[in-house]
Amino acid sequence: MRVRFWGARGNLATPGAEFVRYGGNTPCVEVLADAGDHRLILDAGTGIIPAGRALMAETPLGRGAGEILLILSHPHIDHIQGFPFFAPIYVRGNVVRVRCAATEGRSTFDVLEEELSPNYSPLYSLDELHATFDIQDWDGQPMSSGPLTVSAFPVPHGRRESSGVLVREGATCLAYVPNVEYDDEAAMTRVADAVRGASMLVHDAMHVPADVPQRRGYGHSSYEEAVHVARRAGVRHLVLFHHDPDRDDAAVDEAVAAARALAQSLGLDMVICAAAEGSTLAL
Numbered sequence: 001m002r003v004r005f006w007g008a009r010g011n012l013a014t015p016g017a018e019f020v021r022y023g024g025n026t027p028c029v030e031v032l033a034d035a036g037d038h039r040l041i042l043d044a045g046t047g048i049i050p051a052g053r054a055l056m057a058e059t060p061l062g063r064g065a066g067e068i069l070l071i072l073s074h075p076h077i078d079h080i081q082g083f084p085f086f087a088p089i090y091v092r093g094n095v096v097r098v099r100c101a102a103t104e105g106r107s108t109f110d111v112l113e114e115e116l117s118p119n120y121s122p123l124y125s126l127d128e129l130h131a132t133f134d135i136q137d138w139d140g141q142p143m144s145s146g147p148l149t150v151s152a153f154p155v156p157h158g159r160r161e162s163s164g165v166l167v168r169e170g171a172t173c174l175a176y177v178p179n180v181e182y183d184d185e186a187a188m189t190r191v192a193d194a195v196r197g198a199s200m201l202v203h204d205a206m207h208v209p210a211d212v213p214q215r216r217g218y219g220h221s222s223y224e225e226a227v228h229v230a231r232r233a234g235v236r237h238l239v240l241f242h243h244d245p246d247r248d249d250a251a252v253d254e255a256v257a258a259a260r261a262l263a264q265s266l267g268l269d270m271v272i273c274a275a276a277e278g279s280t281l282a283l
């Protein structure tokens with residue numbers, strides 16, 4: 001399995017020369033199976049716009065003969081704002097499946113339909129688009145997508161829940177936890193149990209430890225918490241994700257160095273990096 005990062009920034013897109021190495025697009029991760037040419041997409045932040053261009057060029061989606069599964073961790077704006085600009089939705093013949101395991105109050109369909117409504121967009125409605133849509137709330141139970149099996153579990157995210165997503169191919173497992181806030185030890189234990197033994201953990205690391213006391217209730221975690229979850233879960237490859245829009249490339253470098261120093265001080269054999277837009281990692 002391979003993971004291609006199209007957007008790793010949290011909350012809002014951050015253009016600018018000081019953000020180019022880790023990138024300014026909001027969350028979007030493409031998962032590519034080893035078997036066949038099968039892919040799926042996690043989250044529809046602005047990163048899904050360049051992802052869509054690549055899918056149009058590289059897959060049958062470009063000629064209206066493709067199918068793609070999009071999993072939304074939750075429907076906060078930074079995880080759906082790229083959806084109306086995802087090129088495959090404009091091509092007749094394509095099938096776009098969307099699943100979200102963390103809707104509250106509104107269905108996944110209604111959230112996306114509302115995003116296209118006249119208040120926010122000239123597109124008006126999903127009906128106006130040319131692809132065929134299959135958009136459903138999801139209980140997180142395992143489902144197949146080609147050779148991949150996907151499941152989801154709830155995680156605390158400030159005043160609401162988000163979801164973590166597991167993508168498996170054979171014995172390989174990607175754990176994607178882009179937004180999580182740990183209110184207590186029990187919450188961290190639950191997430192560590194859910195991602196136990198994953199080959200790679202992509203984890204919210206929006207904060208540095210000094211941010212945490214002043215940002216309670218914001219729904220995010222620090223690189224320090226990410227290291228502790230990976231340690232508890234026995235995960236040896238940690239990818240820091242959902243970078244703070246106020247943290248430029250140099251500041252993300254500092255967070256990575258501090259996370260590595262922490263892992264070393266704990267005697268952990270752990271590979272740690274920060275997700276960088278445009279990069280591909282093999283599991």
Ligand SMILES: [Zn+2]
Nearest residue numbers: 010011078179
């Ligand atoms: Zn987010």
Ligand SMILES: [Zn+2]
Nearest residue numbers: 076157179219
């Ligand atoms: Zn959120």
